[in-house]
Amino acid sequence: MGVNIRTSVTVGKDVTLSKLRDENDAVLISTGSKDTINLDIPGINLKGVMSGYEFLQGVFLDGLDSYFINPKYKFGNNIVVIGGGDTSLDCARTALRLTKGNANVTILCRQSEAELHVDPIMLEEAKEEGVKFRFLGQAKSFEGDRNGHVMSALVDEMHMGPPDQSGRRLEEPIANKEFIMPCSTVLVAIGRGPNSFLQEKAGIKTGKRNSIAITDDFKTSMAGVFAAGDVTSGETLIVKAMEQGREAAQRVHEYLMGFESSHVSFYEKYYTKISYEKMLEGKSDAGPPPD
Numbered sequence: 001m002g003v004n005i006r007t008s009v010t011v012g013k014d015v016t017l018s019k020l021r022d023e024n025d026a027v028l029i030s031t032g033s034k035d036t037i038n039l040d041i042p043g044i045n046l047k048g049v050m051s052g053y054e055f056l057q058g059v060f061l062d063g064l065d066s067y068f069i070n071p072k073y074k075f076g077n078n079i080v081v082i083g084g085g086d087t088s089l090d091c092a093r094t095a096l097r098l099t100k101g102n103a104n105v106t107i108l109c110r111q112s113e114a115e116l117h118v119d120p121i122m123l124e125e126a127k128e129e130g131v132k133f134r135f136l137g138q139a140k141s142f143e144g145d146r147n148g149h150v151m152s153a154l155v156d157e158m159h160m161g162p163p164d165q166s167g168r169r170l171e172e173p174i175a176n177k178e179f180i181m182p183c184s185t186v187l188v189a190i191g192r193g194p195n196s197f198l199q200e201k202a203g204i205k206t207g208k209r210n211s212i213a214i215t216d217d218f219k220t221s222m223a224g225v226f227a228a229g230d231v232t233s234g235e236t237l238i239v240k241a242m243e244q245g246r247e248a249a250q251r252v253h254e255y256l257m258g259f260e261s262s263h264v265s266f267y268e269k270y271y272t273k274i275s276y277e278k279m280l281e282g283k284s285d286a287g288p289p290p291d
Helices: 019-022 052-062 066-068 086-098 120-129 198-200 238-259 266-280
Strands: 026-029 032-038 047-051 076-081 104-106 132-134 137-144 151-161 167-182 185-190 192-194 224-226
Touching: 019 026, 019 198, 026 238, 047 052, 052 066, 052 086, 052 185, 076 086, 076 167, 086 104, 086 120, 086 185, 104 137, 137 167, 151 185, 224 238
Parallel strands: 026 224, 047 185, 076 104, 076 185, 104 132
Antiparallel strands: 032 192, 137 151, 151 167
């Protein structure tokens, strides 16, 4: 289709964003989520405590065959995964398989099972594989051995508090209710914020957790520079990033063609008003998207 792809280029390091903007009519940033959210508790820097995202990358980046030739991790007998999302399930199931089921793998999450935001099928599969769960628990510190390696976690027992103004019930620690979990490895998977490297280098206006601040038409504070996807919001569903990518591309097109006042939503104009309605009428697709 004529797309020019340049690899091994870090914008903000190998080339500045301003230079890229000078050489092109428009720039769209979609660098996603990368900055991991970590726990700010004592013992977080002990050996054996690591980011779940980096763990998965270390296992799968070069392929499993490569990992098995040169394993990077020594897990021990008690693996604790902290988090309540799909990534925590990925970490737990991967760790369990790498240890061939010879280690205890437990997911520790502050939510109740009913409050988890995970694929229910993945949750059931994790249970069937042997992953254990400790709901309504929040790590407050880690203890290490004489070599500086994690050996246990001190955990607050939680309960669901009263509803707030929105009707949502939040988890709260129960006073003087703590317990100790033995752990030889801790994988922290509590979310990722936007990749903040480029906006910090370029001085673009930012929002929550250093996300790139954008207007309704996906424009950033730098003229001619747009942004879309997780870099504007933090980690979310891939389908939402795909939707933003399509809409942002349309806004860039309108900007370049000089008719920004006549915005066309691909979803509303094509997928909903044309294709979907034609399908309901039993007719064929209406053809390519409108210009």
